Amino acid sequence: MKNLRYLKVLTIVFALMVSACGEKDKKEKTDPVTPAATVKKAAPEIEETAYPEGKKLYGQYCATCHQRNGSGVPNLNPPLRNTDYVTGNTSRLIRIILKGSDEGLEVDGQTYANTMPAHDFLDDTQVAELLAYIRTAFGNTAGPVTAEEVRTVRHEILK
Amino acid sequence: MKKQFSSSWWYIPVVTAFTLGTLSCSDKEDKKNDNGDIIPDKNNAALTLPEGFGALIVADSVGEARHLAVNKNGDVLVKLNKPKDGKGILILSDKDGDGKAESKTGFGNYGGTGITLKGNYLYASSNTSVFRYALDENELPENTNTPDTIVHGLIDRRQHNSKSITLDDNNNLYVNIGAYSNACQERDRTKDSPGMYPCTILDSAGGIWKFRANAMKQSYGEGARYATGLRNVVGLDWNKEDNTLYVMQHGRDNLHDLFPDLYDAQASADLPAETLYKIEEGDDAGWPYIYYDQNQGKKILSPEYGGDGQKEPEEGKGKNAIDPLVAFPAHMAPNGLLFYTGSMFPEKYKNGAFVAFHGSWNRAPEEQEGFMVAFVPFKGGKPAGEWEVFAKGFAGVDPVLSPGDAKHRPCGLAQGPDGSLYVSDDAGGTIYRIVYNGK
Numbered sequence: 001m002k003n004l005r006y007l008k009v010l011t012i013v014f015a016l017m018v019s020a021c022g023e024k025d026k027k028e029k030t031d032p033v034t035p036a037a038t039v040k041k042a043a044p045e046i047e048e049t050a051y052p053e054g055k056k057l058y059g060q061y062c063a064t065c066h067q068r069n070g071s072g073v074p075n076l077n078p079p080l081r082n083t084d085y086v087t088g089n090t091s092r093l094i095r096i097i098l099k100g101s102d103e104g105l106e107v108d109g110q111t112y113a114n115t116m117p118a119h120d121f122l123d124d125t126q127v128a129e130l131l132a133y134i135r136t137a138f139g140n141t142a143g144p145v146t147a148e149e150v151r152t153v154r155h156e157i158l159k
Numbered sequence: 160m161k162k163q164f165s166s167s168w169w170y171i172p173v174v175t176a177f178t179l180g181t182l183s184c185s186d187k188e189d190k191k192n193d194n195g196d197i198i199p200d201k202n203n204a205a206l207t208l209p210e211g212f213g214a215l216i217v218a219d220s221v222g223e224a225r226h227l228a229v230n231k232n233g234d235v236l237v238k239l240n241k242p243k244d245g246k247g248i249l250i251l252s253d254k255d256g257d258g259k260a261e262s263k264t265g266f267g268n269y270g271g272t273g274i275t276l277k278g279n280y281l282y283a284s285s286n287t288s289v290f291r292y293a294l295d296e297n298e299l300p301e302n303t304n305t306p307d308t309i310v311h312g313l314i315d316r317r318q319h320n321s322k323s324i325t326l327d328d329n330n331n332l333y334v335n336i337g338a339y340s341n342a343c344q345e346r347d348r349t350k351d352s353p354g355m356y357p358c359t360i361l362d363s364a365g366g367i368w369k370f371r372a373n374a375m376k377q378s379y380g381e382g383a384r385y386a387t388g389l390r391n392v393v394g395l396d397w398n399k400e401d402n403t404l405y406v407m408q409h410g411r412d413n414l415h416d417l418f419p420d421l422y423d424a425q426a427s428a429d430l431p432a433e434t435l436y437k438i439e440e441g442d443d444a445g446w447p448y449i450y451y452d453q454n455q456g457k458k459i460l461s462p463e464y465g466g467d468g469q470k471e472p473e474e475g476k477g478k479n480a481i482d483p484l485v486a487f488p489a490h491m492a493p494n495g496l497l498f499y500t501g502s503m504f505p506e507k508y509k510n511g512a513f514v515a516f517h518g519s520w521n522r523a524p525e526e527q528e529g530f531m532v533a534f535v536p537f538k539g540g541k542p543a544g545e546w547e548v549f550a551k552g553f554a555g556v557d558p559v560l561s562p563g564d565a566k567h568r569p570c571g572l573a574q575g576p577d578g579s580l581y582v583s584d585d586a587g588g589t590i591y592r593i594v595y596n597g598k
Binding site: 059060061063064065067068069071072073074075076077079100102104111112113114115117118119121 | 223240316317318319320340341346347348349350351412413415416419427520521523524560561562563564586
């Protein structure tokens, strides 16, 4: 009795696999040059944001390196998605924006070769808007940053 | 627990069925045909190629495969950007002649980019040094734990640190030392930071250095700066037809980010050109003082040095810089260069240049470009026609909005003993082999 059931399983698995092969053959025969793995992808909608000014600043000063979607560039520029630096301690984050960094920060176990330039030419309100944006964009859910905090860190750096 | 175990024998028929199914699915045809030719994968490894060409996957997921070399027996030697399981160089061997590597071994616990075979030696580079391994009677390195250190102590400040290598026929080794900077500003890539004048980075980087291929422990003092004003070269090759070095330069970035009043985002995505240079000893390609504008067809003074997008080079600032032989679209990141000397491909390809483009990242908000292998026909040491796309489809997505989305990124090129073209990919770790079967 039991054996019959196993035989059934065997037959079904085998039949499924053979028919899957057939599918593959058919597809490859009719379409020999089109890369099978190519998927046409529409431009992803960049999500709504409560910080449109921050989003604009991001597009202007950060997106080339960190990419529109915050994914970064493998080995070159780190991602801004759910990294400790973005969602964690705000003073440390403000410091990176104002001073830049080229020491090879470890971000999720990886280091990145490019330079993060200083953005101290942005005023306190702009930095606050920008950081509030990246802390809520790209799937991040951290709280906002105030202009007062930015002013405090800027003073510390100048000291 | 025990009960489950005792009844787990039912896996046997399922596994058997699965194995049978897989076998009946396997590409039995992926073998040599009657002529002894290697048969491409049915979908040409998802690449689009010119008529008559085919491609197969030699190996995949090998790690971040930078440059590669193929020995006389067809074994593929791959340099990894980071060692995987303590191995920075892989040896991929095809034991049954179907073009697929069945065996993968490795050695060399260091990351890097450069690897090449010359005479009885394998040369490979870390981001500071060049090592040499003697080959045994099987054309494979024998002293894998104790290579000779040919060059050491080259600058590595993470940015542009690949030490790509090539050799001429007179025991000279050419090493790229990329500039650890975008445009030699006092503060790299920082808005309103001026360009250093003179650019002191050029003393130890931003050029090609020449060393003896058979002398030990050389550094800057023993080598010579062979060419300067090259921001970052990853692809380079010694052309045996005219006995000359050729290099592909990565052009500068961030024109709009740094000079929004002079360059809009579109201009920044399209400028400057990625450039192919023929290099004679002592040449200066002009970085950081100039860049090449492929739309205007001339060298333009960099904005860090007083340029405005129109002004031409000035005395002491790129005035004597050489012109490129070919200007490709911006930011596509040429990481591999190879002059084809084989006879498998049609006549048109003989002595021409293949260029592996890694694909761009700094074209936002535009789509990213590159992720392909290009070809430039050559005759008598000069380009003999427009460049063309030779192999594409590596990225697996179209358009590529961010380079992290690309499944594969071409990086290195090598020619096999039969004239096949090999392409390495440092994103998916795939090694491709491109063959010509058209007659």
